[in-house]
Amino acid sequence: MDKSDVAILHHLLDNCRESDRQIGTKIGISGAAVKSRIDKMIKNQTIENFTLKIEPPVLGYNILYIVTTGQDINEILKQVELVGEPFLLVPCVGGVTVCGIVVRENVSQKIELAKSLMKDVRLLSIFEAENPGVRSDLTKTDVDIIDQLLKEPRMKIEDLAKKTKLSTKTIARSLKKLQSDEAIQFTTIYDPAKFGQYIPFAVLVWIDGNMEETLKSLKKGFSDSFLQKPFLAKNQVVLFLFSNNIFELDNITQKIRKVNGVASADLFIPKKISFPQKWVTNAIKAAKASEKLHLAYQTN
Structure with missing residues (x-):
């Protein structure tokens, strides 16, 4: 990777729906050159995939962070899933693993449960990440669009319209709203080992x-x-x-x-970064089944 690759990745991490031309204008190269570099990073798996990062409180969840050391990631996951669903997994250099967990309620009880279940694991830290007050106002239409974007965050407006049976005007309006929503990020999963x-x-x-x-x-x-x-x-x-x-x-x-x-x-220093999507899929399924027009926002 060179400086231009890092600059492109920087923009894709903040908004993977940003066009090649827009990125090129910002960093001083052509849109075609940006596309070529993105294709190269996908081919060599520097870019692993594009994804949506949704703040759990928007979908009714709270977040716990657990920092452990000296434990196999698969063993950590087995114990984590007894407390809640994984939201973020980052094994790091030095044997440290950072794990974000989404939980519905009784956060303090879940922290104590995690400590009890993980007594054989060396816990460096466990804490609740209190929400900074970021709010969201998702409608059922937004949820239908998000459901499709979870599968392909860079899906074109015309394809989204076909999948959701909504007009391109409605899709464009919702996308503009979602991309300006601080609680939702169209981002990128990358391989830290490929940074040269x-x-x-x-x-x-x-x-x-x-x-x-x-x-x-x-x-x-x-x-x-x-x-x-x-x-x-x-x-x-x-x-x-x-x-x-x-x-x-x-x-x-x-x-x-x-x-x-x-x-x-x-x-x-991360060795790998992942955002497990199972909890989001389940939350979206529940939201689509709800009779409410707007999603209820969870506060701590």
């Missing part, structure tokens, strides 16, 4: 100051190294970055820890 000279990494930042001001400082200081938009919770920010080498990676992490409002920052 670059090192993708994540920093989990705990905030003890004003979230908005701290996030502004983090963007100002480190946006040139952002691989994609940060994930936000009430008092946590996950920064996805890339560096040219291990020394630069360490330097960036140390600087993040010194930002005003940052209580602590933990570094993770």
Whole structure:
């Protein structure tokens, strides 16, 4: 990969529905060159697939994060599924695994249950990611469209219209709404091992100051190294970055820890990233069966 590939991936991670021409205009190359590079990244599996990342509270769920070490990922999954459904799985360098779990209710009880079930697993951390207040207003029409987009997030408007039996005008209006919704992200799954000279990494930042001001400082200081938009919770920010080498990676992490409002920052170098979709499929199925026009929004 070179700098242009990373720039293209950056845009696809933030919005995989962005056109080749739009990406090319932003990074200074032709749309045809962007398409060629995307095709190359798909062929060599740097890009594994395109996907939707939907914030679980929008579909009535809360989120727990579990950080473990020294355990096989399949064994972790077996125990995780006794508590809730996996939302995010990231095995990292050093034997650490970060796992996001969606649960319906009784979050504190689910945390205690997880601790009890995983007593043979070395838990580094377990916590609830409180929602930062991002709201959504999905209608049944939006849900029908999302149901199709889960299968192919880059599906063309004309194909979506055929699949859903909705007009192209309705599809276009809904897509515009979904793409501007902070709770829904059209994104990309990539293989961190295929970055060549670059090192993708994540920093989990705990905030003890004003979230908005701290996030502004983090963007100002480190946006040139952002691989994609940060994930936000009430008092946590996950920064996805890339560096040219291990020394630069360490330097960036140390600087993040010194930002005003940052209580602590933990570094993770992912070996694999996945967003299991079973929970979304089940939630969408339930939403489509509901008689309500709008989805109920879950708050903590």
